[in-house]
Amino acid sequence: MKILVTGGAGYIGSHTANRLLQENFEVVVYDNLTTGFRAAVPEKATFVEGDVRDEAKLVEVLKSQKIDAVIHFAAKLNVKESTEKPLEYYENNTSGVLSMTKAMKAAGVKHIVFSSTAALFGDKVQDRSIVEDDAKAPLNPYGHSKLMSEQILKDTSDTGGISYCALRYFNVAGASDDGNNGQRTADAFHLIHLGVQAAVGKRKQLQLFGTDYPTPDGTCIRDYIHVEDLADIHLLAVKYLLKGGASNYFNCGYGFGYSVREVINTIKKVSGTDFPVIESERRPGDAASLVADSSKLKNQLGWQPKRANLELICRNAYEWEKKYNESR
Ligand SMILES: NC(=O)c1ccc[n+]([C@@H]2O[C@H](COP(=O)([O-])OP(=O)(O)OC[C@H]3O[C@@H](n4cnc5c(N)ncnc54)[C@H](O)[C@@H]3O)[C@@H](O)[C@H]2O)c1
Structure with a gap:
């Protein structure tokens, strides 16, 4: 099985790409290297430099690489910056998901695991742990850009064209057990x-x-989740979809x-x-x-x-x- 990992040159995407390779998936990393690093892409993965807003290129890659499923990490994620430059977040994150979904339909790729976030929930629930169906109330354009992305995936899935898993990460941290991969972005704000x-x-x-x-x-x-435990979740989610599991969404934390x-x-x-x-x-x-x-x-x-x-x-x-x- 061959997986397209967008944002696979980034922190969580590169850990997940490694994990997929360990489980004998073939991996194509698709990344525009804005915050990602070429050196983070595993040697055994194929690397394509490209932007997720480039729908034509996505269609070409999905078809020529015979992709079975997509794991979509590519996004901007600086909450403060999103309040200053909201359109960049809607363009990169929400339009990125829109063009990916259209490209998948054009290329006949049916499954996508999507990087969502606890930022969907805002600050409404603070006295207990948050369940998936709690009210969504993002406090910033970053959170809204992800909520809108989930909506695009849900509406498309409802028409029967694709199945998706939205994974809502809480606070991701840590590095690989072997010490060979970790957060490379110097000004990451975690x-x-x-x-x-x-x-x-x-x-x-x-x-x-x-x-x-x-x-x-x-x-x-x-709630701090180890990046390698999060990579395992992606593996489970993509296997679930490939086996015919219905569209779903999950909170990811401990x-x-x-x-x-x-x-x-x-x-x-x-x-x-x-x-x-x-x-x-x-x-x-x-x-x-x-x-x-x-x-x-x-x-x-x-x-x-x-x-x-x-x-x-x-x-x-x-x-x-x-x-x-x-x-x-
Ligand atoms: N790190 C966290 O704690 C956290 C929490 C919740 C959700 N998330 C989500 O997880 C995903 C990955 O986050 P990360 O921490 O690994 O960040 P990161 O910045 O390390 O990785 C993002 C990757 O996407 C690439 N990218 C960005 N825009 C692109 C585009 N238009 N086309 C192609 N590639 C593009 C970047 O070059 C980078 O390699 C993001 O979607 C983010 O919103 C992260």
Whole structure:
């Protein structure tokens, strides 16, 4: 079976491409390298440089490579930037899904796994874990661009043309167990990435936004999922669709969260460093707590997390950051 992995030169896409190859799938990575890295593409994968908004090129690649299913990671994902340049997000993310869906129909490719996000849910549910059918209330254009993408896939699927799985990731972190792959984007804004950068001296300090939230230690709580456990979920989802599974959507997280302070303390512990932490005001739009209910994923796809351990996530990320020097 041959899978087209858009965004496969990026952080989560490259981990998933590796995982697919380990399971003897053939992989074609399709990426425009805006935030991705050629060096992240596994050697055994075919690489095509291209943009997901280029529908004609997608049709050509889907047909000539005889693709059986698509895993669509390609997107822009900086929430703050999306509030400043919303049209770029609708164009890249939503139009990207539109052109991919049209290209799949033209080429007769029927299955797609889509990278969605917990940002769909906004901050409506903070006192319990979030289930898939909770109300959708994105707080920014990034979240809206993904919600609209899910709608495109649902409406197309309802007509019988395709089947899809939307995977709504919570906070993705960590690096591969063998230390050969991890977050390469220097200015990625995720807490654990910023924390390990501070631990290895690539940043002078770490900023902590908000210490007066209604949580046990006053800082925000998030559900951190190891990137390799997330790669496993993609494998399960694509196998499910290829076997004829109906369109579906799943929350991807562990079902428990950690506060920002707990994460910082864990990074300091695994790295043996004590970098400065600057406490600042809350950022607008940050919910106090966002935790996934992932029982649907476990029950319906049989997912079993293997790395649900904050120390392991932080250690893998730290070891990767120590040895990684950016090169495209
Ligand atoms: N990292 C997280 O915590 C997180 C959380 C929720 C959802 N997501 C989603 O996961 C996906 C992957 O995120 P990531 O963290 O690996 O980011 P990333 O920036 O490392 O990867 C995105 C990849 O897509 C490529 N790309 C972007 N626009 C493209 C286009 N128009 N055509 C072709 N390629 C394009 C980039 O070059 C890059 O390789 C995204 O869809 C993102 O919205 C990520």
